[in-house]
Amino acid sequence: KHVHESVLRYILLLVTLHSAVQEMIESLGYRKVCAHWVPRLLTEDHKELLQRYRHEGDEFLLCNVTGDESWFHHFEPETKRQSMEWHHLNSPSKRRQRQCHQLRS
Numbered sequence: 001k002h003v004h005e006s007v008l009r010y011i012l013l014l015v016t017l018h019s020a021v022q023e024m025i026e027s028l029g030y031r032k033v034c035a036h037w038v039p040r041l042l043t044e045d046h047k048e049l050l051q052r053y054r055h056e057g058d059e060f061l062l063c064n065v066t067g068d069e070s071w072f073h074h075f076e077p078e079t080k081r082q083s084m085e086w087h088h089l090n091s092p093s094k095r096r097q098r099q100c101h102q103l104r105s
Contacts, residue, residue, distance in 0.1 A: 029089040034080055 025031075042050070053060045 025086075030086050031089060032084045033087050034084055
């Protein structure tokens with residue numbers, strides 16, 4: 001019984017602490033927003049390359065040659081919850097990337 005009460009007190013302390021921290025964060029004007037990368041902003045060419053990479057794996061990268069100074073970084077997808085960031089209420093929101101459309105001449 002004594003162990004059971006100790007566990008309950010510990011859980012109550014954690015819940016109280018979490019509530020206090022949450023209240024303090026909100027009083028400071030911060031909130032958590034999603035900073036997840038949105039793949040819908042990719043062009044059709046980029047989407048095709050991603051599909052090829054999913055299908056071919058690292059073999060696809062061996063055949064890939066670029067002519068600019070782009071860097072390829074190891075991509076490790078994260079969940080929406082993992083990508084959350086703290087932002088102040090007065091901080092500017094992230095600007096959405098605009099899609100380029102080809103001009104026809």
